[in-house]
Amino acid sequence: MSHDAVPIGEATLMRQACDKYRSTFGRQPVVASRAPGRVNLLGDHVDYCEGYVLPCALPFMTIIVGGYNDTDVCHVVSTLANGETVTTSFPSTTTTELTPGPPAWSNYVKGTVAKFPKPVAGFNAAIVSDVPMGSGLSSSASLEVGVFTFLEQLTGLSVDPVEKARLCQSAEHEFPGVPCGIMDQYIVAMGQEDHALLIDCRSLASTQIPINTGDTAILVTNSNVKHKLTGSEYPQRRAQCEEAAAKLRIPSLRSAKITDLDRLRQMKCDELVLKRAQHVIGEIARTEEVAKRLRENDLERVGQLFYESHESLSELMEVSCPELDQLVDITRGAPGVLGARMTGGGFAGCVITLVKKDQVDNLKKLILSKYKGTPVFFICQPSDGAKGYKL
């Protein structure tokens, strides 16, 4: 069994999507979009606190092709990674206000159509994607931003990418019902090849940071674990951070200083709320520093900050899991490793490791021999964000 995930590539995915479209709808697609997945280099569980985040877009992507169908109904067909085909149909927004409902996956599509700034007449669309699902690589944001970009091509209305990210985020809040921050939709919309994006989640301004890691690679290890979550873990973390900010009478933890932790203690603040605030304050500072050190090419320090971030996410934010902790622990002291951390929302998903390129294979062997799960690896290659095309 191969333990490497290889991106299928835009041309092949596009061909697959066009084939699916033709065989399902009996006509040629006229517009298309592509939208990548993402990995976050630093700054987790801080976007909803208006902090800094540093993600980059990946070469795994969602492709959508289609065209108007001259009816008042939208028909969407999607091919899943296991080859299974799922379909959904819903009224066009020229006639009806859309509401969330089953099947669950359709809410990402419907929510985005509902949030598009202009009513959209009936269309047919085919979706294919090689963004691993449930792996913390933003397959959801990839789908939302992909649909939005497809609609821009279809309707001829082009929307500012930051506004696009904001609208896709509100689609996710209101349709699937996940109170996510803006990081995922923003990087999927704005990613750039060979760059990470330092996003200020308060001002929504961003700076492209060149990623020239030379003889060092960013290895992504997918833990491939699926934990049973109640769905309340993420909203609970967000609520705890909001509680800390409310106690401090500040709009968000972005404005908090390390000394505010003492103030929270004096207020007899709940222990968990205090830990969450401590994570957020530290993580925002680490993200700014990692962006700076990447510019200076000080990868040793970036590696240390990766480990610090992981400890904070694991112990203070409590969003890691035994498998992610184990994957990070295996890297400690391994030849060529500078640092490692879990990335994304947590509880499952991936670990990123800064490791010398000539030690990548040895590290993979070490992980395969020690990790109790079945890992899948790929090297992070920062890629372009969403794009639309006329076919």
Ligand code: GLA
């Ligand atoms: C998920 C959310 C993001 C962000 C990360 C954690 O990916 O969608 O908004 O909060 O978790 O950094």
